Amino acid sequence: MTTERLVKLPPLENGDRLTRSEFEQRYNAMPQLKKAELIEGVVYVSSPVRVIHSQPHADLMTWLGSYRAATPGIACYDNPTVRLDADNEPQPDAVLRLEQGGNSWISDDGYLEGAPELVVEIAASSASYDLHDKLRVYRRNCVQEYIVWCTYSQQIDWFYLEDGQYKPQSPDASGILRSRQFPGLWLAASALLAGHLAAVLQTLQQGIATADHQTFVESWAAAAAARVGRIATADHQTFVESLQPTPL
Template identity: 30%
Template sequence: MKNILDIPRTAMEVFNLLPEGTLCEVIDNTLYMSPSPTTDHQRILFDLAYQIRSLTKDANLGEVFIAPCDVYLDAEQNVVQPDIIYIKKERADIIQKKGIYGAPDLVIEILSSNKNYDKEKKFELYRRNSIPEYIIVDADSKEVLHYLLIEGTYQQQAYPEAGHMVVNQLSITLTF
C-alpha cells in the first residue's frame, strides 16, 4: 500500500510546493499567478534597480533585491515578490537565504498587466505591514504613485513629471 501525501489545505502550502522562480504570490490565503513581465517593465526595473544598487553599494547603506525574491509578511502567512526591495543595513537581519522575512524599508512595483492588483491588494498588504515607502510605476505612462507611511496611513506624494521620482529612504532622485 502506498502512502498518500498530505493534500495542501492553504494557499501557502501550495506555494511551498511550487518550483523555485515561479511567479506566484499569496495574499490573504489566495494564490496569485503572474505572467512574465513586459519588455517595458523590464527596462524600467533594470534602470531603477541599477541606480539604487549603485548608490547603496557605494555608500554601504543596505541591500537591494529584484523579483523574483520572496518577501514574507504577516508572520509568514503572506508572500509577495515585489519588483524592487530595499532593506537598510541596520535591518539586515530580516534577509535570510530563502527570502526577506518582515517588512522592507522600500518596495517598488512596476505595473504591467493587472494594475489594480498592485494598487489595491498589495497596497493594503504593505500598509498593514508598515512598509515605510511604497512606489508604484506605470510601465506604459511612466506615471509614479508614491506613498509614505505616516501614522499608519499611506500619504500620496505628488510628482508633476512622469519618469521621475524621489526615494525618501535614500534621499535620491531617480529618472527612468
C-alpha cells in the same frame, strides 16, 4: 508488504486560497515557476514577462543598484520572496532595506522576512492589484515607502507611510522625487519614463553628493564601529573564554 503512496501536491493556480505554509510547499515543488505570490491568502501566478515590464525593471534595478554601490549598510534585492505575515508572501520587483536596525531580516532558510524600508512594483495600469490589495498589505505591514510604475499609463507613484496611511510623494521644484528613508535617493521620474537612464543616474549622483547622504553614511560607519567595539570588549573576551573546553 505495504506499498507507500507518494502524495503529489497540486500545482499553484491563480485564485487558490492557501496558508503561507501550503503556498511555500507548492511553490517549492514547482521549480519551473519563476514568480508566484500569496496576497491576503490568495495565490497570484504571473504570466511570462513582456518587454514592457522587463525594460522598466532593468532601469529601476540600475538606479537602485547605483545607490547601493555608494551607500554602505543597505541591501538591494531583485524579485525577492518576502514573508510579510501569515497571509502574505509577495515577490516584489525590487526591495531596498537597511541591513542593521531596520524592520526586516534574513531567515535561517535564506528568505527575507518582515517589512523592508522600500518596495518597488511594476504594474500594467492603475487597475492592477499592486495599487489595491498589495498596497493595503504593504501599508498594514509598515513598509515605509512604496513605488509603483504603471507602464501603460506611464506614471510613477511614490508613497510614504505617515500616521498609518500612504501619502503620495510630491516632486520638488525641479521635478525630483526624494526618498524619506534613504537620504540621497533621488529620482528624476520624467527622465525615467522617457527612457533617459543617463539623466536618471546623473540626478541620483547629485543626491549622493549631498550632505544628507554623507551624514547617513557616516552614521552607519559609526554604528558599525560601535558594534565591533562591543565585540572587542573584555567582557566579550571573558565570555568567549568561558565557552572553551577545560584542558584535561
